[in-house]
Amino acid sequence: MKQGIIIKGIGGFYYVKSDEDVYECRARGKFKNINVTPLVGDYVDISVLDDLKKIGVVEEVHPRKTELLRPSVSNVDQAIIVFSIKDPMPNMMLLDKMLVLAENSGLEIVICFNKGDLDSAYDYEAVSHDYRKAGYTTLKTCAITGEGVAALSSILKSRISVFSGPSGVGKSSLLNAIEAGFTLKTGAVSEKIKRGKHTTRHSELMELKQGGWVVDTPGFTSLSMLEIDPDELWELFPDIRERAEDCRFDNCLHLDEPGCAVKEAVFSKELSPQRYESYVYLYKEIVDQRRKFRKW
Ligand SMILES: Nc1nc2c(ncn2[C@@H]2O[C@H](COP(=O)(O)OP(=O)(O)O)[C@@H](O)[C@H]2O)c(=O)[nH]1
Ligand SMILES: [Mg+2]
Ligand SMILES: [Zn+2]
Helix, strand or coil: CEEEEEEEEECCEEEEEECCEEEEEEECCHHHHCCCCCCECCEEEEEEEECCCCEEEEEEECCCCCECCCCCEECCCEEEEEEECCCCCCCHHHHHHHHHHHHHCCCEEEEEEECHHHCCCCHHHHHHHHHHHCCCEEEECCCCCCCCHHHHHHHHCCCEEEEECCCCCCHHHHHHHHCHHHCCCCCCCCCCCCCCCCCCCCCEEEECCCCCEEEECCCCCCCCCCCCCHHHHHHHCHHHHHHHCCCCCCCCCCCCCCCCHHHHHHHCCCCCHHHHHHHHHHHHHHHHHHHHHCCC
């Protein structure tokens, strides 16, 4: 028996990296019976059928630390949420939504503002301010000049990280800058729509030479919030959570309740009005989604 990690899954085959080899494996039939589908990121035990051809069978899937649905990857430690300072301009509502989804999955989070070379007027300071204040780690990077790439690289060491963010912001370019060997396809930003092409498809773990794994996919692709309880949404905003202790009511949702410390903090600008607006907007979106898609 060998131990390894599933780095890719295609058409019922699992590619398991064990030591320096990659084994092409089928999964034991018992997994179907116990309703377990091996996932990329799973730590597994395999038995080797052919050590020359590197063929094996997945015998056991170790308990998962985390389990993401979109992309479908287990044991992810952290989300690197990438936006660009310009081209395209960051959509803060989308950033807040991705943050909520990553928080809900229990991931650690780093926000990366890329295309630092296009930052002429301290835009980075402005766009990152609310997030640094909320306690998030933010980085200014540039895939072209290499600014911030070493800092990002050290954050990736010895962990499984998923790169998320809209297309065209430079996720693949950053990964290529971190490790020249990756040569991921990058898509030029279309001048017409200012949106990058979708060039990344399967979820696949890519190993860093320094140690650690990264997943380059569009990330949180469908952005469905259905699994989030609207009444618990505020807990996924660390800056709101921090104020909520002082609300008059224990079950305050920070919408229209009297004595709400969160709203007070918004009025006094101690809490970012934009972050609060995102909260209210996303709360309504979840309630709407549930009304449409849930059978009561
Ligand atoms: N000016 C500038 N352009 C960049 C930077 N990083 C990526 N790009 C360009 O942005 C486009 C989209 O990059 P890509 O890596 O495919 O983005 P992805 O869709 O997020 O993976 C490509 O034309 C890249 O050359 C950067 O730091 N600065
Ligand atoms: Mg890409
Ligand atoms: Zn409140």
